Amino acid sequence: MVRWIxxxxxxxxxxxxxxGLGSVExxxxxxxxxxxxxxxxxxxxxxxxxxxxxxxxxxxxNRTLEEFDxxxxxxxxxxxxxxxxxxxxQRSEFYTSYTPYQAEASQGVLQTLFxxxxxxxxxxxxxxxxxxLYDGATAIGEAMLMARRLxxxxxxxxxxxxxxxxxxxxxxxxxxxxMEFVEVPCDPKTGRLDLGFIERESRRDCFGVLVEYPDSLxxxxxxxxxxxxxxxxxxxxxxxxxxxxxxxxxPGNWGADIVVGEGQGFGVSSSFGGPLLGLIACRHRDARMLxxxxxxxxxxxxxxxxxxxxxxxxxxxxxxxxxxxNICTNQTLVSLAFLAYATAMGPKGLAxxxxxxxxxxxxxxxxxxxxxxxxxxxxxAPFLWEFAVGVEGRGTDEFLRSMFGEGVLAxxxxxxxxxxxxxxxxxxxxxxxxxxTDTAAIDRxxxxxxxxxxxxxxxxxx
Amino acid sequence: MTFRQARWDEPLLWEVRPPREGAPEAHLPDSIPPExxxxxxxxxxxxxxxxxxxxxxxxxQMNFGIETSFYPLGSCTMKxxxxxxxxxxxxxxxxxxxxxxxxxxxxxxxxILWELERSLGRITGLPHISLQIAAGAHGEYVALRMTxxxxxxxxxxxxxxxxxxxxxxxxxxxxxxxxxxxxxEIPSKDGCVDLRALDAALSERTxxxxxxNPNTAGLFEEDILEISDRVHRAGGxxxxxxxxxxxxxxxxxxxxxxxxxxxLNLHKTFATPHGGGGPGDGALCAGDRLRDYLPVPRLERxxxxxxxxxxxxxxxxxxxxxxxxxxxxxxxxxxxxxHGEEGVKRVSERAVLNSNYLGQRxxxxxxxxxxxxxxxxxxxxxxxxxxRGVRTLDLAKRLLDEGVHAPTVYFPSLVEESLMVEAPETExxxxxxxxxxxxxxxxxxxxxxLREAPVNxxxxxxxxxxxxxxxxxxxxxxxxxxxxxxxxxxxxxxAHTGP
Numbered sequence: 001m002v003r004w005i006x007x008x009x010x011x012x013x014x015x016x017x018x019x020g021l022g023s024v025e026x027x028x029x030x031x032x033x034x035x036x037x038x039x040x041x042x043x044x045x046x047x048x049x050x051x052x053x054x055x056x057x058x059x060x061x062n063r064t065l066e067e068f069d070x071x072x073x074x075x076x077x078x079x080x081x082x083x084x085x086x087x088x089x090q091r092s093e094f095y096t097s098y099t100p101y102q103a104e105a106s107q108g109v110l111q112t113l114f115x116x117x118x119x120x121x122x123x124x125x126x127x128x129x130x131x132x133l134y135d136g137a138t139a140i141g142e143a144m145l146m147a148r149r150l151x152x153x154x155x156x157x158x159x160x161x162x163x164x165x166x167x168x169x170x171x172x173x174x175x176x177x178x179m180e181f182v183e184v185p186c187d188p189k190t191g192r193l194d195l196g197f198i199e200r201e202s203r204r205d206c207f208g209v210l211v212e213y214p215d216s217l218x219x220x221x222x223x224x225x226x227x228x229x230x231x232x233x234x235x236x237x238x239x240x241x242x243x244x245x246x247x248x249x250x251p252g253n254w255g256a257d258i259v260v261g262e263g264q265g266f267g268v269s270s271s272f273g274g275p276l277l278g279l280i281a282c283r284h285r286d287a288r289m290l291x292x293x294x295x296x297x298x299x300x301x302x303x304x305x306x307x308x309x310x311x312x313x314x315x316x317x318x319x320x321x322x323x324x325x326n327i328c329t330n331q332t333l334v335s336l337a338f339l340a341y342a343t344a345m346g347p348k349g350l351a352x353x354x355x356x357x358x359x360x361x362x363x364x365x366x367x368x369x370x371x372x373x374x375x376x377x378x379x380x381a382p383f384l385w386e387f388a389v390g391v392e393g394r395g396t397d398e399f400l401r402s403m404f405g406e407g408v409l410a411x412x413x414x415x416x417x418x419x420x421x422x423x424x425x426x427x428x429x430x431x432x433x434x435x436x437t438d439t440a441a442i443d444r445x446x447x448x449x450x451x452x453x454x455x456x457x458x459x460x461x462x
Numbered sequence: 463m464t465f466r467q468a469r470w471d472e473p474l475l476w477e478v479r480p481p482r483e484g485a486p487e488a489h490l491p492d493s494i495p496p497e498x499x500x501x502x503x504x505x506x507x508x509x510x511x512x513x514x515x516x517x518x519x520x521x522x523q524m525n526f527g528i529e530t531s532f533y534p535l536g537s538c539t540m541k542x543x544x545x546x547x548x549x550x551x552x553x554x555x556x557x558x559x560x561x562x563x564x565x566x567x568x569x570x571x572x573x574i575l576w577e578l579e580r581s582l583g584r585i586t587g588l589p590h591i592s593l594q595i596a597a598g599a600h601g602e603y604v605a606l607r608m609t610x611x612x613x614x615x616x617x618x619x620x621x622x623x624x625x626x627x628x629x630x631x632x633x634x635x636x637x638x639x640x641x642x643x644x645x646x647e648i649p650s651k652d653g654c655v656d657l658r659a660l661d662a663a664l665s666e667r668t669x670x671x672x673x674x675n676p677n678t679a680g681l682f683e684e685d686i687l688e689i690s691d692r693v694h695r696a697g698g699x700x701x702x703x704x705x706x707x708x709x710x711x712x713x714x715x716x717x718x719x720x721x722x723x724x725x726l727n728l729h730k731t732f733a734t735p736h737g738g739g740g741p742g743d744g745a746l747c748a749g750d751r752l753r754d755y756l757p758v759p760r761l762e763r764x765x766x767x768x769x770x771x772x773x774x775x776x777x778x779x780x781x782x783x784x785x786x787x788x789x790x791x792x793x794x795x796x797x798x799x800x801h802g803e804e805g806v807k808r809v810s811e812r813a814v815l816n817s818n819y820l821g822q823r824x825x826x827x828x829x830x831x832x833x834x835x836x837x838x839x840x841x842x843x844x845x846x847x848x849x850r851g852v853r854t855l856d857l858a859k860r861l862l863d864e865g866v867h868a869p870t871v872y873f874p875s876l877v878e879e880s881l882m883v884e885a886p887e888t889e890x891x892x893x894x895x896x897x898x899x900x901x902x903x904x905x906x907x908x909x910x911x912l913r914e915a916p917v918n919x920x921x922x923x924x925x926x927x928x929x930x931x932x933x934x935x936x937x938x939x940x941x942x943x944x945x946x947x948x949x950x951x952x953x954x955x956x957a958h959t960g961p
Contacts, residue, residue, distance in 0.1 A: 004887075030684050062568050092527045271559065272559040326600075329742035362491050420775070
């Protein structure tokens with residue numbers, strides 16, 4: 001049995017004796033008899049070794065990304081993390097510590113969070129960032145609620161291409177019945193946003209506009225820098241990919257009011273979807289409307305630089321029902337991973353990775369374009385390392401399943417899997433290149449696609 | 463007293479080496495529109511790997527952690543985070559899985575999540591589970607969204623009010639407001655829910671009553687079955703805030719107490735690390751009343767196969783990307799499997815024993831709020847310190863000098879100058895006794911020393927007022943204020959003072 005409770009069973013009697021009690025049960029006498037339980041129904045204890053073996057036995061039933069040619073993305077990426085990053089994360093002073101409310105005992109965590117905030121400010125060219133939110137999808141939700149605090153109106157403009165999962169999360173962040181979503185159309189051929197629509201609708205009771213950079217189909221809309229001019233003083237929310245921001249013009253330069261993002265690709269593995277990292281930044285004038293924890297620089301009594309949580313009067317533990325958000329626990333350790341990864345890679349390493357992946361993305365599209373039965377990319381628009389693909393003449397799900405049978409995880413469907421859900425405006429799947437995607441993997445992908453699409457009845461999964 | 467924290471005057475990354483100016487050093491493919499290409503590279507320094515490692519190692523040395531210090535933090539359950547969980551969570555069999563892989567290729571992790579759901583169902587007595595919860599507050603919010611959907615289905619949209627005791631965690635009212643409800647606080651009596659005040663507040667407008675049991679004063683709400691009856695008779699949903707679950711494992715459970723839905727903080731009770739403030743890890747456990755409204759996908763078992771089902775027409779949908787903080791869920795699974803039935807029961811027995819012991823010993827020196835029999839935590843009042851011209855805050859800072867973390871201070875707010883102390887099961891009697899000694903040294907130190915504390919840490923008492931006034935929130939702000947350099951003052955002149 002594990003020794004996570006100290007004293008080998010002997011300390012309990014010493015403690016009981018000090019309390020003048022004969023049995024530990026006496027400490028639970030305030031629980032009414034009718035509410036008592038006698039057993040939980042869990043399995044017997046295991047040794048550490050047995051737990052390890054049991055977990056390994058179960059994990060062996062998984063097939064990891066390494067076993068496939070994997071082209072999955074949609075915001076969550078399989079990227080190589082330099083070993084130094086995990087060494088930093090495994091410092092127990094970081095991973096086992098509590099929220100740095102006691103600033104003097106927590107300068108390590110506070111300084112890393114200050115550096116993390118500063119980094120997100122640099123990447124976005126915004127002015128103030130917080131210490132993290134749960135993930136990219138909830139960050140969009142929080143940004144929408146923040147826009148609502150900044151601006152009157154009831155209608156929220158969002159992309160018609162928004163991934164169903166993000167859209168569903170967003171609906172759950174819009175509890176007020178007086179909030180309405182308006183989808184901004186884009187040209188089905190070129191992906192270009194309808195700027196006239198945005199300009200018109202933003203003047204009709206609209207409290208905010210969301211754009212993605214790149215969007216859920218991987219499209220880099222070239223008109224994004226013109227959106228702010230079209231919507232005037234309505235808050236512009238940009239959901240941006242952090243790696244893309246190392247090579248793309250930052251949204252702060254083209255008028256964004258709030259920039260959010262998903263930070264998982266920096267320093268943590270995809271880990272079946274979590275933990276992730278929600279990023280958010282805004283302008284100084286709106287700092288008091290931000291959700292979540294913020295670290296600021298100050299000094300101690302002797303004038304030495306020090307860091308502390310600040311603007312806490314926005315938060316739930318002080319402001320309760322009038323807080324800017326309910327968030328308390330955030331993703332601090334993942335913020336540290338983000339920071340450590342970016343530091344280990346350096347600006348040159350990051351920009352080279354981004355441009356390398358963008359080049360491979362073009363290479364993959366070129367290869368898939370040649371495959372009869374695929375429309376790749378689905379929309380003829382600029383993209384980086386991800387793009388949507390259409391499947392002609394048969395269902396996307398069937399195609400993806402057949403590709404799985406060929407050892408290729410070709411992508412993730414754009415369709416909402418809930419029965420009765422609205423069909424996607426752009427039916428197909430999102431495909432994404434990674435660091436493991438070499439020319440040979442691209443060839444295997446294209447070959448498998450030809451085989452799958454060429455055969456009248458496709459094979460199932462192995 | 464021999465504790466001294468490292469003091470490194472560690473520069474910010476931008477001060478280690480200034481970033482290079484100019485365009486990004488990368489060759490972009492021609493397909494990227496010229497107007498979207500970054501003109502100036504991200505201002506970010508190039509450091510060697512040793513510089514990186516040294517920077518963060520030095521910073522880590524200026525931080526407490528569970529492996530250096532006891533954290534007697536009430537309502538936070540800072541217990542030992544087993545190392546084996548760190549090893550397991552880094553196994554490629556879980557780390558290298560993408561959430562959008564086909565189900566057939568992830569049967570192993572689904573089996574683990576299934577087992578975890580079943581264990582949590584048994585622990586809570588609420589068998590329908592969603593693990594798609596990032597943290598406690600997120601669980602509250604999701605449960606209230608589910609409550610709203612349930613009430614809408616029943617045509618009871620007039621139920622717009624969420625009731626909570628005045629001892630509730632701040633997240634409770636914040637979540638309720640965010641989910642579109644109004645909130646109403648019920649005054650406590652002797653630290654517990656006052657049934658008469660509850661009766662007076664319950665009405666046809668009541669949507670839910672949010673309660674933690676034991677509550678934030680560490681007291682078990684002995685009237686819980688009566689509370690449950692009354693809330694249900696009034697048509698409300700009874701919500702369990704699982705922050706304090708560490709006190710009752712194997713003794714009672716939320717289902718048995720009559721709760722309809724509960725969130726669990728797996729980063730408290732089930733020992734997943736706090737990470738300096740996150741990531742947390744949550745679970746939402748529902749009884750039959752709210753089951754249909756849980757987020758999708760729901761994990762189902764068909765024969766020997768596990769399946770992520772989206773076929774739940776009443777579900778509120780998605781509340782987060784993918785399926786939850788799986789890397790942490792695996793750690794919680796390992797904790798429960800290792801402890802098993804017997805160990806999980808011992809967790810609460812020892813936690814309650816530790817806290818009652820500490821309560822008895824510290825209660826000889828500062829007044830205890832409420833009755834002496836507590837569960838996992840207890841509340842002291844630092845009000846007598848005032849006679850010596852010092853406050854609870856000074857005592858807390860002085861404790862840091864002893865190498866122990868301070869208790870939770872100034873919460874719950876109904877106790878004057880409160881200190882909320884929790885001693886999880888992983889602390890030994892020796893460590894508890896050492897904490898008492900440290901506490902007494904701090905308590906009996908001179909008012910001057912108390913007000914000057916801390917002196918043994920990397921920095922002295924941090925000026926929080928100045929931070930809120932100067933609002934230096936990034937490296938850019940420091941540059942503008944001309945306040946670079948770790949040794950010098952940060953907030954020489956404010957860059958801006960905000961609106």
